Amino acid sequence: MFHLNASPRRRSLIVGFFALIFLAGQPQAKGQDTSPGIDFFSGINFSFAxxxxxRQYDVLLHLTPGFKWNMxxxxxxxxxxxIPIVNTFGDEYKYTQIGAFNIxxxxxxxxxxxKATVGVFDMYRYGADLKxxxxxxxxxxxxAQAGYVGVLYLDPSPHIYKPDRFVWTVGGDIYLPRWNTQFRGTVGRYLFRDFGWEAEAMRHFNHTTVSLYGRWSGVxxxxxGFRIVIMLPPYHRKHRAVNFRLASNYRMSYTIMYKNYANCMYHTDPEQNERDGWFSRDLLHWGSHTMEPDFIITNKSEQQ
Amino acid sequence: MKHLINRLIAIVALSLFPLVGQAQQYTGTSGLAHIPTGEMNHEGDALIGAHFLNKAMMPDTGFLYLGEKYHTFDYYLALTPFSWMEMSYVCTERRRAINEQTGQIQWSKDRYVSIKIQPLKEGKYYPAVAIGCNDVLTTVFFKDRPDVQLYYMNVYVAATKTFTFSGNELGMTVAYRRFLRGYNAKWNGIVGGITFRPSFFPQWRLMAEYTGNEFLLGTDVLLWQHLRLQASLKDFKYANVGLCLQFNLLGKKYRY
Structure with missing residues (x-):
């Protein structure tokens, strides 16, 4: 018998965390669309604890509208x-916050x-990040990943603190294409100044990745726990200069113990997930990017 | 007489109500209604389901409300990442009285992870063999702590052989199971069961099993390739039912 816990994004380590995120369209034979254009998307971020x-569960439901401008x-x-819609977690979570605003x-x-990123990330952080x-x-x-970040809140009143935290992780990945299985191991210093490690075994299926992970924090x-990433249909999409779309992936993360602040790291991309990794599919052809693409994108001009 | 009529009605209802295909237990892993088998689900199968558990199916301790056992349910996620491995995560609903005068209920869940591994696939002359464990993580980390409850913890080895005649399929299972904690000791020891899958509707399975303490009759079916249903009667009178949605994440389609 062990405990299921879930908490909102702000508390870094999520215990029972569902997220719907939305991905852009991709050029043909590519999993992501990096051709110029702007995508408006919306999803929900569902946490339960x-x-x-x-009561059975406490629930926190955020609407997560966003955009991606590929230049x-x-x-x-x-x-x-x-944007919080349903909240039984408490007043601490009733405020609208920025999930990402960066270049x-x-x-x-x-x-x-x-991959270099500058701007606002999730986990109420801003700063610079290099992957x-x-x-x-x-x-x-x-x-490897390294970042220098500070704390930023907008609601109920703006609070910006000077960057004071250097975080980093370094590790390795092994991919076995015959079984579409990937092993990932990292060590690092995390957002709440704890040192630790994390090891994860991922099994990639068609449009779905399931992983088991273990981690240790010095504090x-x-x-x-386990994670599930499901790339959501429609898998055939059209690319235009301006696109409006719904979810591309559904991400669930479950942790056994209720240790919200252990091994925390921010996300720079609102659609970041373990299946796709950090880099675009057309740039990095490794791991799950060598499988059939999740999304087949046709350009409107090509179709005509 | 009244009990006899009730039993007959229940058995007829079970016969008319087609349930589980390849397998579905209340633990989310493959097996009969209460015992494991040597068979596995198909590689890539993912299941999400829930099961009504009659109080007669519950452990004799841990699930008591005002001193009495109660009907409850569980729900689960299960996955077969490889053809030789199954995993499931199960939550069983618990309630207890905070205030014995008012009967105010406190809700909680008993959670466990099950793992099943099949080292030997079925051959022409030998059975499929599987070993498995319920409540794996707690067992690994807390087995020496008697204060930590392991209501569903058990380890088992199971062997299943199937025979086909005229398109019908007959399966025979023998297993040895052992619960770590004493409150489920009645289900320890040699258990077994028989399944029958008719040629005219192979998605439908009938089963009879001995759990080590009682007999169960059950039936299950896979409908529209995605909906699994299961029902069973313990000692011919205590009903359990379950349903789950099943998807193959590799995009393969199976009849059952």
Missing amino acids: DMNFY GHHWQLTGQAM SKEMRINKLYL TFVTLSDNLAFE YGLDG
């Missing part, structure tokens, strides 16, 4: 709001992939 003996050459401006650039130098990925073979890769101890 079994922390109350007097070409892998430059992207993105923004997202977190990013992806690039490739031989086998080195870089790197190095592919050594079709099966083996290294990854909060051992924990584990």
Whole structure:
């Protein structure tokens, strides 16, 4: 017997966390659309927690409208709001907040992939972030992330604190294409100044990824759980200069123990998930990106 | 006489109500109504379901309201990531009285993770063999702590052999099961069951099983390739029913 806990995004480690996020269209044979255009999307962020003996679950439901402006050459401006709709978690969670508002650039130098992001992230953070990925073979890769961030609240009144926190993770990935299985391990220093590690085993299916993970934090101890990422239909989409769309993926994260502040890290992309990783599919052809793309995108002009 | 009529009605109703296909237990993993089998679900199968649990199916401790056992239900997520491995996550609803005078209810859930592994697939002359464990994580981390409750914790090894004649399928299962805590000791030991799948409707399965303490009759079916239903009668009088949605994440389609 163990405990299910869920908490909203603000509390970094989510216990029973469902998220609907929405992805853009992709060019044909690609999983993501990085051709110039702007996408408006909306989803919901659903958190539930079994922390109350007097009702089945506490529920927190956010509407998460946002946009992504692909400016070409892998430059992207993105923004997202977190608007609470249903909240039985308490007054602390009744305020509208920014999920993301940042600009990013992806690039490739031989086998080195870089993504730099500046702006506002989730987890009430802002600052600068750099992600790197190095592919050594079709099966083996290294990854690292580093960020320098501060705290930012908008509602009920704006609060901005100077960046004071350097966070980082470094680790490796092993991908076994025969079984579409991926292992990921990282160590790092996290948002709440705890050192720790995380190991995850992912099984990629058609449009779905399921993973088991374990982690340890020097402050909060051992924990584990599972994650599910489901890429949502429609899988065939048309690309226009301006696109309005619904969810592309549904992400659920479950943790055994109620350790909200352990191994926390912000997300720079409102649609970030474990299946797609950090980089665009047309840039990085590794791991789940070598599988059939989730989304087949046709350009309107091509169709005509 | 009244009990006899009730039993006859229940058995006739079960016969008319087609339920589980490949498998569905209240634990989300493959098996009969209460015992595991050596068979596995198909690779990529994902199940989300719920099961009504008669109080006669509940452990003798831990699920008491005002000192008495009660009917409850569980719900689960289950996945077969590989053809040789199944996993499920199960929540069983619990209630207890905060105030014994007013009977005010306190809700909680008993949660556990089940894992089942099949080291030997069925061959022409030998059965499929599977080993498994309910409540794995708690067992690993807390087995030496008697204050931690393990209501559903058990380990088992099961063997199943199927025989086909005229398109009909007859399955025979023998298993050894052991619960770690004493409150379910009545279900320890050798258990087994027989299944029958008719050729004219192979999605439908009839089953009879011995749980180590009582007999169960059950039936299940897979409808429209996605909806599984199951019903069983313990000792011919205590009904349990369940349903689940099933999807194959690899996009494959199976008859059952």
